Amino acid sequence: MKIKVKTLLSQILIIVLLLTGCGRPDSPAAAGTRSNDTSKKDDKGYITVGFSQVGAESDWRNINTESMKDSLCAENGYDLIYDDGQQKQQNQITAIRTFIQKEVDYIVLAPVIEDGWNTVLTEASDAGIPVILVDRMVNVSDPDLFTCWVGSDFELEGRKVCEWLNAFCKANRISGGEINIVNIMGTEGASAEIGRSRTLREAVRQYGWNLLDERSGEFTQAKGREVMSQFLKQYNNINVVYCENDNEAFGAIDAIEASGRTVGTDIKHGEIMVLAFDGSSDQAVEAVRSGRISCIGECNPLHGPRVEKIIRNLQNGITPDKYEYVDEDIFSAEPCVKSITVKGETYTVKLP
Ligand code: AHR
Numbered sequence: 001m002k003i004k005v006k007t008l009l010s011q012i013l014i015i016v017l018l019l020t021g022c023g024r025p026d027s028p029a030a031a032g033t034r035s036n037d038t039s040k041k042d043d044k045g046y047i048t049v050g051f052s053q054v055g056a057e058s059d060w061r062n063i064n065t066e067s068m069k070d071s072l073c074a075e076n077g078y079d080l081i082y083d084d085g086q087q088k089q090q091n092q093i094t095a096i097r098t099f100i101q102k103e104v105d106y107i108v109l110a111p112v113i114e115d116g117w118n119t120v121l122t123e124a125s126d127a128g129i130p131v132i133l134v135d136r137m138v139n140v141s142d143p144d145l146f147t148c149w150v151g152s153d154f155e156l157e158g159r160k161v162c163e164w165l166n167a168f169c170k171a172n173r174i175s176g177g178e179i180n181i182v183n184i185m186g187t188e189g190a191s192a193e194i195g196r197s198r199t200l201r202e203a204v205r206q207y208g209w210n211l212l213d214e215r216s217g218e219f220t221q222a223k224g225r226e227v228m229s230q231f232l233k234q235y236n237n238i239n240v241v242y243c244e245n246d247n248e249a250f251g252a253i254d255a256i257e258a259s260g261r262t263v264g265t266d267i268k269h270g271e272i273m274v275l276a277f278d279g280s281s282d283q284a285v286e287a288v289r290s291g292r293i294s295c296i297g298e299c300n301p302l303h304g305p306r307v308e309k310i311i312r313n314l315q316n317g318i319t320p321d322k323y324e325y326v327d328e329d330i331f332s333a334e335p336c337v338k339s340i341t342v343k344g345e346t347y348t349v350k351l352p
Pocket of ligand 1: 136219
């Protein structure tokens, strides 16, 4: 009798496995299927995803692209159509229209700037294609034009770095009025630029720093160097540069050193302090450890597994959170600031 029950159970298990497609080596999208399957897949069983990436402007971006490609790969059941927008919104709009024509199952968009997406996202919505936003946000009339968003809290990043500078000033008896800061902004209108610039301006008002100038470095190293060279020619009292990503910081350091100045935290004796965001590359880690960048607000680029999980959930009829913020750290090798507090939350300052 026992043997009969076992046999019956095995038969039921086999039937269940066959119905759900589990364990079928020729079924790439098996992980996302159900027996009463309403999920999306092409003829070969792959989930087709069109990914419109901002470009390749920074180390962060390149790591992010790799993460997305690694997760949305054929082995995981995806047919990924990747498009590099080269930092131009029009290229991204064209890519989305191409994805719609190709009838992809999902569109993933990393938008270069926030404004200007209403029309093309309405087209995607009319075509019944879910749009997943990654990294930066869009500013649209109807939030239903996108399914969900995953990325960083750019305002929090900015506030952390500003609180670090304020704590550094306090620890070293430097008054707010002695801080002469320039801002090398990111791409104007991008969420990362909006959040980080806004929090700097708030801190300037709150702590009495002098914001000498702000100009866009477009998140690139070349432009960061160019803008910093201009600032150094124009202002002889700069003691802090707020760079809205690592690559701008690398460019700014080049410009500072080419002008005969040195970078570091000894701003009372002529050094220029470099602040930055990202902390994703080995070069950035080395720059923090050696003190050439005084503080970095981490921006996490590893969104591939997060986006893949969202798609898997959607395939299984699970509604993802509308907004998913990732946890991030703050990095510095300067020993005088151990932690900072933002909106009641305390963050330990770490060595990367
Ligand atoms: O949107 C994220 C930002 O974009 C990163 O800080 C930057 O490096 C990238 O280009």
